[in-house]
Amino acid sequence: MDKLIPKIGLEIHLELKTESKMFCSCPNDPDEVHPNLNICEICTGQPGILPTLNKRALEDAIKLAKALNCKINEFNYFARKNYFYPDLPKNYQISQYELPLAENGYLEFYLKEEYKKVRIRRVHLEEDTAKIIHENNYSLIDFNRAGIPLLEIVTEPDLKSAEEAKAFVEELILLIRYLGISDANPEKGEIRFEANVSVNFGEKLGTKVEIKNLGSIRSLRDSIAYEIKRQTELIEKGKEVIQETRGFDETKRITFSQRRKEMAEDYRYFPEPDLPPIILDQEFINTISLPELPFQKRKRLKDEYNLSFKEVNVLVENRELAEFFEETFSEIKAFDENFDIKILVNILINDLLGFLEKYQKKLSDLDFTPIQLANLLIKLKNQEINIRMVKDILEEVVRENKNVDLLLKESSLVSNEKLDELIERVISANEKAVEDYKKGKEGALQFLIGALMRETKGKINIQLAKELLIQALKKND
Ligand SMILES: [Zn+2]
Incomplete structure (x- = not known):
């Protein structure tokens, strides 16, 4: 019988380090502590506004897509992802769906010294949502983050363990920093993770469980490890793994059920009517160069x-x-x-x-x-x-x-004449050690070198000093 094998795919959200937001000219400043300062009618979704695409965000996305060896779709477009949530004032997020910016790439990396390769399913452009801060019995909302350029990177379920997922993400972050498109600091929420974990016999995919809102590499690794163990135990007992979305309890270090997975059609995706399609030509793509990766x-x-x-x-x-x-x-x-x-x-x-x-x-x-x-x-x-x-x-x-x-x-070394002089001084000042050396005690030589080091404040060539000292001790015989 085949062995139970985990298969893990990741969805990664990356905030780009552009000057302004994705569809308006508000500053993109992750260090702004005053809430709701960097906002306008566009990023707060007022009626009648028109978004305009940030060219720099597009270039940065192409950079990453190239570095991930993806095929870039010369024709691609934005889609509306409809859902209602307080962090989304328009009641939809501008994202990409059927035709993303780039597809079918891969990232190579090492786990310890072992070579690994993970396929990248897609890289697409979207906008970040506002930030909700939950207090005791109320919630606050900060729109500074709404509309910050966001890249979604989706892998194929090629990862086989929690450690592999960690190594992959570390390599991806290093790559992103080399490209200079984001600081990708998980602590600042500049990069966030979701993991799809399934366990099944052999190469077959099992029932997929999605772990949401993972804010650190450690949580990513620990939640995957927990989920693999949980699903393996269920399957071994002959029980069913339910397709669902789970959260990760940072204190107990366990995953917990949140909700049954919504289907893609729940979002009623349709092409974004306020933005033209993105039409790229090879010449433009070629102007975007990469550093050594x-x-x-x-x-x-x-x-x-x-x-x-x-x-x-x-x-x-x-x-x-x-x-x-x-x-x-x-x-x-x-x-x-x-x-x-x-x-x-x-x-x-x-x-x-x-x-x-x-x-x-x-x-x-x-x-x-x-x-x-x-x-x-x-x-x-x-x-x-x-x-x-x-x-x-x-x-x-x-x-x-x-x-x-x-x-x-x-800090030049003491001269050779000076060194000879100091050796003589050390020999005459340490009769006991000299006697011990002559009786064959190895430690005595070390003691004399130590004394010489103190005399010269360490400014000697130790090997040479040792040779000279031995010669002097022989002469002294
Ligand atoms: Zn704005």
């Missing part, structure tokens, strides 16, 4: 620099850091063909990124340049400074935005 960048960084999967991912998720990495490496290579790239990668990922997180800074906040980092690392390789100093300098640079050249002047 995360999936491409991952592949290129891996091939070009021979980095590990984990290193590549850190760089792809930090685009600024990735650019810094590539520029620094090309600077270093101009001086030194054989420079070990791992040193640069470790410094960037473990140290620089760590300091940026510790001090809550961005690379672009600093005056630090790839040439300066290249210079530091060349000095490190030439043993003019040690790794400890590089790390200290980087921390200062991030914390205080200090000038690297000034820091370097203050």
Whole structure:
């Protein structure tokens, strides 16, 4: 008998970061805290108004559609989705139905190191609704959000687990941020999720349950995991899964029944009479260019620099850091063909990124340049400074935005003559440790190096100092 397999499809709503709203010139400002300020007769649905399409929203939507490898419908149009709800003053939402902007795409991503591909059924344009705030015994409505450009992205039911859904959504958000069309911040409601979950034997689709209003990636993942478990248990007991809409209880972390699924015809869709169809030509579509996308960048960084999967991912998720990495490496290579790239990668990922997180800074906040980092690392390789100093300098640079050249002047290594002198001093001041070393105690050497580090405030090449110290101890015999 076939195994029970979950199939998950997602519906994702994405607010675009345009200057103005979808069909009027009101500002699209997600940070506006004063309610009902960015409104006009169009986005509050007064009688007799005429909407006009925001060209930038259309271009952004095409950008995403291209990045999702979709077929763009050169002829597509808006439809009225009729329903009554207080957040919708027109009693309909302008959306797209039979002919969406784009269809039949896919997104490639990785779950851990495993390659995945999910088909995209459609990407369409619509407008956001107002926001309802429920208080104790009344509700408030804020129309600032009404009419903000919204994209709906619908996948095929290709996802097989809650973890896969999470990885897919994370890749989609990264892609959206690369395109610069939205910040896609779930906490601000800029991206919202719905999941269709069904469980059935083999490849057959089961009864579909829709989980609505998921505001975070964690809720998306947990609600899917719960729903898979619930449906699997029902089926194993021979019980029926009911087609319905369920909500997710954020506190109990369980899904609960809300209502039986309404059918599409309940919305009485019909073509929007106040807006002309969107007619695109290939020339216009071609003018909309894409940057290097995360999936491409991952592949290129891996091939070009021979980095590990984990290193590549850190760089792809930090685009600024990735650019810094590539520029620094090309600077270093101009001086030194054989420079070990791992040193640069470790410094960037473990140290620089760590300091940026510790001090809550961005690379672009600093005056630090790839040439300066290249210079530091060349000095490190030439043993003019040690790794400890590089790390200290980087921390200062991030914390205080200090000038690297000034820091370097203050932190050159002690000269070799000086080092010989200090070694003699350390040997004569630590007779006990010298005795122990001669008796073969390994720890004694470490103790003497520690003393030398304190004398020089760490400004030594440790390997060289260790060799000189051993030589001096032998002479001292
Ligand atoms: Zn308006």
